[in-house]
Amino acid sequence: MRIVNTTCIFPKGYDIFKALDRLKSAGFDVADIALDYYVETNGGFVSDGWREWTMEVKKHAESIGLELYQCHGVGLPEGFYNNPNDYAYRGLEFAGMTGIKWVVMHPQEIKGRTAPEFDNEFVEKSIKWFGPLIEHAKEVGTGVAIENLPWPNCNRIAPLAAIVDGLRAEHSGAKVGICWDTGHANIFGTRPSEIKVLGDRLVTLHIHDNHGWPDDEHQIPYYGTYDWTEFIHTLREMDYKGEFVLEAHHQMIDAADDIELQNRLMREMLEVSHKILALP
Ligand SMILES: [Zn+2]
Secondary structure, X not given: OOEEXXXXXXXXXXXXXXXXXXXXXXXXXXXXXXXXXXXXXXXXXXXXXXXXXHHHHHHHHHHHOOEEEEEEOOOOOOOOOOOOOOHHHHHHHHHHHHOOOEEEEOOOOOOOOOOHHHHHHHHHHHHHHHHHHHHHHHHHOOEEEEEOOOOHHHHOHHHHHHHHHHHHHHOOOXXXXXXXXXXXXXXXXXXXXXXXXXXXXXXXXXXXXXXXXXXXXXXXXXXXXXXXXXXXXXXXXXXXXXXXXEOOOHHHHHOOOOHHHHHHHHHHHHHHHHHHHOOO
């Protein structure tokens, strides 16, 4: 399992080329790109020349020996995932062009209907909403990993598994699975071992820590209460084939004016990840 770090440890609008350079300098050889951050700022991703910009990003990563493995896709504020002009589709194309294997996407929240009795509705609507995106991902050569988010139905494993099963059944040949976010799970007290039932639906991870309900703190592992020993044992039992993808940006953002401290935090992220992977 390789250790992957993300550009979202740098503030929104931070130069993407500089972000990739700093990840590489800190010892990371594989990266995740927080594309959602580049929608909110007037950068290359939202420009008319976004395809050229994408190729520059790809070339730059290759030139410094940094593999682009994953990205955080772009979601829609509300409604349906069926507008091909939306940045959600552009994000998938970006991934296809750069060789990114997994685009992590958020399900839609059905406001006020997150109790277990609405799970069937959540599953059916999600399969419908994600369908066109899954097809587009297949066309452009990438995969979609649906993330557990910090609201109740989106943190229950059964409906998430049912969404993946439904999408796999309807879109043969498409790559679709779950991105398990450890911090979001900890907010709801979901034990690490509970993800075993996901089996091969678990394709990637968002690794960060917190102190449980209610704050989504996105801290470096061991700054919170998550059980990293149980987690790594579970991944081994599942024969998990994906990578160890950090999403622990909180302390880095707090240290935005202190490059020395940021560099120390990045080293700490790398060291603690190695420690977790080596846990007996
Ligand atoms: Zn996440």
